Amino acid sequence: MAAISSSLQCLSSCDSHYPHHHHQRAQSESRWRLSSRDLVSSMMWKVSPFPGVDLKPSRRHLMCAAVKGGAAEGAFKKTVELDRMIDALKDANPRELEKLVVENILAFDEVFWIRLAARSDTCKSDDDKKDYEELAATVMTIVDCVVNKTREKIESSTDVLKGILRPVVExxxxxxxxxxxxxxxxxxxxxxxxxxxxxxxxxxxxxxxxxxxxxxxxxxxxxxxxxxxxxxxxxxxxxxxSKRSYAKKGNEVVKAEHLLETLIKAPEEQWNKLFLEGLTLGKGDVTPDELSAVIKKRIERTLIRTEGGSYQQRILIEYLKGIESRANEIIKLLKG
Structure with missing residues (x-):
């Protein structure tokens, strides 16, 4: 929802009176308008080279027919979905329209515009055609605004990365x-x-x-x-x-948690040394099972506290699993 709000803020800076964008609408119309006659050739039936001959279908022919039938069914379902989307866009007020476009931004592909053009081509009145033309121009304006906002965000992120890398590359x-x-x-x-x-x-x-x-x-x-x-x-x-610490329970130090938090803060090059100093297989007081348990617990906590599928979740989990993997390697070596 945060992404939607951000995009809608971008849209508020665009002219809300989309139908008055005559020049942009003219450009947009040329990008999406198609005639149904342009699509006829792709739907022409091919004539059999053996007219009058009744060929019995082989298993291969039946399989091909099944595949074609499945493809046709899939195409029909896609068309139904597109029509529902177009109807929803037509019926929406300006604010609802913006929200619909932002939430379904990936749906506005070539197939969508072809279907919209086909719908326009079947209109019986000029007024209905004009409605479709204005809808196309409006949707394109919103899509362009979202794309530009995303591009600005990427450029901003690139600048942040450059700033972080400056001490190394300057x-x-x-x-x-x-x-x-x-x-x-x-x-x-x-x-x-x-x-x-x-x-x-x-x-x-x-x-x-x-x-x-x-x-x-x-x-x-x-x-x-x-x-x-x-x-x-x-x-x-x-x-x-490192923002959260679980190494203390009251006045007591949980040694396994303390070792894990030391590993989290330390450079990767120091992990082997810390394992040797912290595990009972080396010089320390933490058993392999205790360390394994706190790593798994920290992974569970991270999964709960971060958004599922986010880059943040993925990066944090990979880091913890990297520590877990190195711990398993060291434990295996120390066991001999």
Missing amino acids: GVEEITWPPRDPDAINQMEKEIIQREKEGQLDEGFLSEVSAQLRQAKEDKDKPGLAAMLQKVLQLYAATIL
Whole structure:
């Protein structure tokens, strides 16, 4: 709902009198208007090369017919859904129309515009056609506004990411990891903590970092960049997970929770040492089962306290599972 509210705020800055956008409407009409005659060729029946010959259908023919029948049924259902959407848009007042478009933004694809054009083409009066033309122009105006707002948000997230990476990349001709300046990562961490306090590390930012990371991994010739972006997500996860502490119950320290929270805050390079110092298999007081239990509990708490399917949830859970995976590796080695 927050995304919808944000988009509707964007829409309020657009001219609410959409029918008066004559120039834009003319451009929009040229983008979507089709004649039904343009679609006839795709529906022509093909004549059999053997007229008068009654061929018995083989199993393959029956299977093909079933597939075609299923495809036809799917296309019919799609058309019914599109007609319901178009009817809802036609009947909506301006505020309801904006909300409908924003909530169904991915529905306005090529198939939608073709169906809208077909509906317009079957109108018997010029007034009805005009209604469809104005509806098309209005929907396009809203869609363009939402797209522009999203683009601005992405650009803003990119600027935030650049600010976080500045201590590592500034004055460097080639990206290397780890950075030559050992204090650069500390500066990155300070940037992340400060920007998180200011509310800049939202879903848009996390989406941008995740997209950049996927691209860097796919390119395979930028391992330094991939490692750097991975570090950004790790520092973010550590910052968020460190906000809550479960290491104290009254005046007592829960040793397993304390060890986990130490691991969360520590750089990944120090994890092995912390496991050796904290586990009973090494020099510590925490059993492997106790550590496993608190990690699983923290994962459950994170799943409950974050939005399902969000980038934040995914990044925090991956970080905790990374600690869990490393713990299992160390425990296996220590057991021999």
